[in-house]
Amino acid sequence: MLGLRVVRITSGISLRNFSRHATLKSSQSPVGFIGLGNMGASMAENLVTKGHRVVVYDVVPESVAALEKKGALVASSPAEVAAQADRVVTMLPASRHVQDVYEGPNGILSSVRGGALLIDSSTIDPTTAIDISKKASDKAAVFMDAPVSGGVVAAKAGTLTFMVGGDEAEYDAAKDLLSFMGKNVIRCGNVGTGQTAKICNNMLLAVSMIGVSEALNLGQRLGLDAKTLSGILNISTGRCWSSDTYNPVPGVFDGVPSSNDYNGGFGTALMAKDLGLAQVASTETLSPTPLGSLAHQIYRTMCQKGYAEKDFSSVYKYLSTEESCEPKQ
């Protein structure tokens, strides 16, 4: 999800902890983990801490070295991970990185073991997930999409929610593994439906957050205090997660990004990315999503106005702090 690039080859990775167990049973082979960004590093660390042998790969040497210090084994390519592990988890920024890691020259599918379970926790478009699943199946491997919600905090705490799309017969094995990194593991349906659930949720989340921001800004300009109005919304029909848990107005709640100058949390650029995936899916399926489309354009515009790295709740600041548009006399 964050900050990882797989287009260059990392050199100088230590292989001293690396050992081959190709003949061992699944439960005894290491778990593979590819993609050690803000999310992936914490997820892999949870696997290590909770007793798994884990073999990792990332294009950033520092990220690999950090995991090695925690006790992970190290590989020099996705292919080398896949050759060692019967279970591989990937956590990457976008569809093109996932395609590279699975289908590239040193990709997972070039060396995947028969019967291996491949779980991609990146947020990508459902069509790409389905496509990779077919190619994995051609190599006698099982692919599932399992994007997450909860962000960096939940990744660290091991309390992520996984939305899993994949074959029901293989689901228990996936759940077993994912439970070491999350507290909720939900099977949504066949391959691709994990991604579908994620982009539908995030489209609704963006719409709700902008709606809450509009309502709280309008209410204040009409003389109503933001805390009072939030309290009313939260026991009324406008109630939503963006109003009762992640309120975008500074000072209404402690411990949320809005009370920390919109630092931390889920970045505007990432929200814009997910809204773009929702728009691609809407177009492909001829589904009208008027508010999702406008939300996409609002978050895209915010990225151009300096909000890209701010939490997505900064849409409140974006809408409320522009200069007055009172026409000059």
Next chain:
Amino acid sequence: MLGLRVVRITSGISLRNFSRHATLKSSQSPVGFIGLGNMGASMAENLVTKGHRVVVYDVVPESVAALEKKGALVASSPAEVAAQADRVVTMLPASRHVQDVYEGPNGILSSVRGGALLIDSSTIDPTTAIDISKKASDKAAVFMDAPVSGGVVAAKAGTLTFMVGGDEAEYDAAKDLLSFMGKNVIRCGNVGTGQTAKICNNMLLAVSMIGVSEALNLGQRLGLDAKTLSGILNISTGRCWSSDTYNPVPGVFDGVPSSNDYNGGFGTALMAKDLGLAQVASTETLSPTPLGSLAHQIYRTMCQKGYAEKDFSSVYKYLSTEESCEPKQ
């Protein structure tokens, strides 16, 4: 809120139960109630049932006769109600009806008693409420806006939520009376803030409902079951009242309008009205409300497409059941 017009004078209203108590103390004078539509009739009936003497007025003789049968006293104009009652509640369709009932030739303010408490539970624009409040004050009366949420069902059950804008010193008296018609009475601030809370909540509600409808339609077209996706949204960051309590997809929940062909509930035309009030307020206060504005246009369009009397959750049907837009070869 519904179906009452105050522009014509009703003739032939029986006055046989009508008695004057101008010299009695407040607690002994009847409560006035003007506006016996779907909402007002149930609210007035709750006052009668719970032991109040109530003097009513409406332009529709049948509505008055129905309340008289339940035990209400009857007046022939708003002025006649106001002459009898130290506390008057009004429940009318829109700003112009409220202005007529208060400021018209036979209006409340033409005969209001000194120290009377006037509570308007209609949904109107905050500016009108503030304006009437000033005129009431000139007559030594106290005006409060107290719009409701909960709809016809809550009006019948006496479980409405009242959002009250008015002087703090007079609030307890208002709360005492409103508690006979609702279970939640919330003071929002000074006059007008009840209306502000209502239109901000309903703008957010409309945005959420359309967002849920878009997400659930998109998800289904991508192969995800509506019940499954709703279950995921409801434990995720997209969670909102429109998804977890009032789901718009037929069959996901029992006992909501979506499972009754979108009958009952809160009509699309009423939602369009409230969104119009929000847009007027947005314009007056120079507040950007991009999603609120688009929601307004969507509900206005739905009114022109046969959805005016359907529950506002029918936006799901509107978005999901149009003919395919696949271009012809």
